Amino acid sequence: MKTEQLAQRLDRVETSAIRELFKLLGKPGIVSFAGGFPDxxxxxxxxxxxxxxxxxxxxxxxxxQYGATEGYQPLREQIARFMxxxxxxxxxxxxxxxxxxxxxxxxLLGKCLIDEGDKVIVEGxxxxxxxxxxxxxxxxxxxxxxxxEGVQVDAxxxxxxxxxxxxxxxxxxxxxxxxxxxSLERRKRLLELAVRHQVLxxxxxxxxxxxxxxPPPPSLLALSAQVPGSRDFLxxxxxxxxxxxxxxxxxxxxxxPELLAKxxxxxxxxxxxxxxxxxxxxxxxLAAGHMPAALAKVRxxxxxxxxxMMQALREELGDAVxxxxxxxxxxxxxxxxxxxxxxxxxxxxxxxxIEQGVAFVPGAPFFSQHPDTASLRLSFxxxxxxxxxxxxxxxxxxLA
Ligand code: PMP
Numbered sequence: 001m002k003t004e005q006l007a008q009r010l011d012r013v014e015t016s017a018i019r020e021l022f023k024l025l026g027k028p029g030i031v032s033f034a035g036g037f038p039d040x041x042x043x044x045x046x047x048x049x050x051x052x053x054x055x056x057x058x059x060x061x062x063x064x065q066y067g068a069t070e071g072y073q074p075l076r077e078q079i080a081r082f083m084x085x086x087x088x089x090x091x092x093x094x095x096x097x098x099x100x101x102x103x104x105x106x107x108l109l110g111k112c113l114i115d116e117g118d119k120v121i122v123e124g125x126x127x128x129x130x131x132x133x134x135x136x137x138x139x140x141x142x143x144x145x146x147x148x149e150g151v152q153v154d155a156x157x158x159x160x161x162x163x164x165x166x167x168x169x170x171x172x173x174x175x176x177x178x179x180x181x182x183s184l185e186r187r188k189r190l191l192e193l194a195v196r197h198q199v200l201x202x203x204x205x206x207x208x209x210x211x212x213x214x215p216p217p218p219s220l221l222a223l224s225a226q227v228p229g230s231r232d233f234l235x236x237x238x239x240x241x242x243x244x245x246x247x248x249x250x251x252x253x254x255x256x257p258e259l260l261a262k263x264x265x266x267x268x269x270x271x272x273x274x275x276x277x278x279x280x281x282x283x284x285x286l287a288a289g290h291m292p293a294a295l296a297k298v299r300x301x302x303x304x305x306x307x308x309m310m311q312a313l314r315e316e317l318g319d320a321v322x323x324x325x326x327x328x329x330x331x332x333x334x335x336x337x338x339x340x341x342x343x344x345x346x347x348x349x350x351x352x353x354i355e356q357g358v359a360f361v362p363g364a365p366f367f368s369q370h371p372d373t374a375s376l377r378l379s380f381x382x383x384x385x386x387x388x389x390x391x392x393x394x395x396x397x398x399l400a
Contacts, residue, residue, distance in 0.1 A: 013132045024357055028097065029389035032258055033309075033378040038175060039074055040382075042298050047290040048245065048281065051399050054288075055280035063280035069268045071098025071252075072279035078286035079252050083238070086208070087222035095254055097264055099174030100274045102206055102251035103241035106130055106193070106265040107268075110137040110168070118166040121159055123151050125333075125366030127176050127377070135307060141368035143346070148324040150175070150345065153189045160197045167200040167235075173216045174207040174329025175371040177366050177377035184217040191224055194233035200259075204240040206251075209295055211328035212303035219255060227284055232256055240282060242330065243295055248278045302330065305380040305388060312392035320399055330381040333363070336374045342399050346376040349398060358394035 025032050056062045062072065070076070076093035083091050099105040106129070114120065116138035122131060123141030131141050142163055144156045150172055160168070170190070172182035177382070182190070194201045203220040217223075221236040235255040242249055253263060285291070306325075308333060313321060319339040324331055338344040343352075346362035353360060364376025383391060 001291075002389075009136055009138065012135045012138070013302050020310070022338060027354070027357075030354070030357050030359055031383055031387050031394065032359045033380070033383065033388075033391055034361050034380055035382060036299070037379075037382055038155045038330070039301070041246055042301060044247045044285075044290060044297075045145065046293045047285060047288070047294065051288060051290070052277070052281040052287035054284040055277065058284070059280060060218075063277050067273045067276040067286045069097075069264050069273050069281070070094075071274065072095075072276055073282060074287070075250075075279045075283035078283050079238070080158060081382065082286060082291070085162055087218045088137070089222070089225050091254070096252045097253045097258075097260060097267070098274050098279055099237075099253050099267070100271055101241060101249045102204065102237040102253075103129060104267070104270070104274075105237040105253035105263075106204065107133050107200075107249050108168075108266050109255075109259075110134050110139070110235075111266045112259060113166055113200070113261045114164075119163045120164065120167050120169060121156065121165045121176065122169045122368055124370060125175075125177050125363060125372070126169065126368070127171060128366055130204070131366075131368045136170070143367055143369040144168075146175075146180055148180055149189070150180050150186055153186050153193065155195055156190070157197075158386070160193065160199060165199060167202055168194070169204065169208070170186065170220075171204045172220060172329070173205055174210060174326060176207065176329070177361070177363065178333045179326030179329055179331045180324070180333070181216050187217055187220055187223050188227060191220060191227040191234070195227065195229045198233065200233050200235060202235045202237065204237045206237075206242050207329040209243045209301060210330065212300060213327070216328060224225055235259065243291070243298065244282070244285070245388040248282055248284065250278055250282045259310050299328075305383070305385060306332065308385045309378065309380040309388050309392065312363065312389050316392050317399060318397035320381075324361070331378050332378045332380060334378060335372070336399075344374045344375060349376070352398040353395055356394040356398040358398065360395070368382070 051212045080091045080093045110133050114137035120139045123146045145152050161165045224231040241253040320342045322335045350362045361377045364371035364373050
């Protein structure tokens, strides 16, 4: 075929610079801080083995048959319970649908909400796949500034007034890539903004369970009970990927009923339903009560690795980099300060770092507008403590 035969909308998205960089990761001996993955060594293999066995023993017909587009009912009930335990006071199983990862929930939202030329507001920086997905549906993706406390709500309100966006997309807790967490006060103000301007807020929350010392502020969904009318302007995407296993591809979407119904319709045309085997396994896993212990384990490991990485960065790079300590999640967001006349271009540093045997992702692609070329994302999740120290030493050599 000829490339001209491809749909024109594909011209709106480029293959990401990040994907190109990932091709280099196969180099032997490389220490990678680049991925957005959880550590596969931490997967609860025994728990999942037992759960999949149970799924096939107890309900083999359901686990291996076609299923409802909305999701496997026992899993919907378990997810509702999981969310209730995190402070969502009223949530019935039929108010959520199971999606094939939260990525699919984002895609369904794009499909159901975005018309050509619509504007949407995201955080700068934000999850790259969301920017790309919304652009594919024809959105102009406006970037709202963030700081250590998450999105700057005053600036956001100005952007809402100026652009009348179709939706606002936010990762309020341990953001990817920023690591930032929206303060409680800003969370409430964001919900008030949604009501005042009648604009849908999409809360993407795959990392909220991965806190280090103390739980983060309640999710926007949990807080919506305190801000009258805000639940009508809120969609929430959740995921088992970072806390249990991304390979299961279990996510969920909670949204106002008219939107949820359309998302179900679109999902029908897309994958009919999320893998029933994966859903039945996840349902058994949650019902068996394995989650709290599994979470306690990964929280502890990631907290230790984050500490080791921050300590190593302070020792090896000193004032050449700036960062805010994340309170959870998988990522550390750095800025190159240029102190001592050192490099401030993260893309150039990424190339030199690969030569030194360490990989990370430059920050610029995570911005839909006004890219910060001095920023970069480091993941502390997948390398053990010794590798983290070695990787940071290599990073220091690349910057020297
Ligand atoms: N949202 C954010 C912010 C993410 O970082 C990711 C995964 N990297 C996803 C959504 C998608 O995750 P999944 O589809 O595995 O649930």
